[in-house]
Amino acid sequence: PAPDACGDRDGDFCLEWYRGPLRTVSVSIGARGVLHWAALIGDDDPRGTWRFSPDAGDGVPKTLVHILKRIFA
Numbered sequence: 783p784a785p786d787a788c789g790d791r792d793g794d795f796c797l798e799w800y801r802g803p804l805r806t807v808s809v810s811i812g813a814r815g816v817l818h819w820a821a822l823i824g825d826d827d828p829r830g831t832w833r834f835s836p837d838a839g840d841g842v843p844k845t846l847v848h849i850l851k852r853i854f855a
Contacts (some may be wrong), residue, residue, distance in 0.1 A: 783854065785809075805853045809846065821849045 785797040795811045807821035815834045821827065832843045 799850065799853060801853050807846075807849055807853055817843070817846070819846055819849070821853070823849070823852050 783799065785799045788796045788798070790796050790810060793813060797809045797811070798806070800806045804822055804824050807819060809817055809819045811817055811834070815836075817832045817834050818830070820829045828845075828849055830843070830845055832846075834840050
């Protein structure tokens with residue numbers, strides 16, 4: 783499903799997926815192409831950081847895809 787999009791106070795762009803109080807993920811995209819994510823999936827709270835470079839052919843990190851699948855499976 784499409785995420786909710788918002789702008790952070792620090793200028794980052796944020797995407798949020800919410801399925802319920804224990805199934806949510808937030809991804810912050812910085813101006814320099816750094817992604818930061820935090821999720822809540824039951825008792826698990828995975829977090830991560832990844833440098834995104836579309837010019838180098840980068841796609842969405844596999845870890846983040848896996849998190850989204852866990853939330854919406």
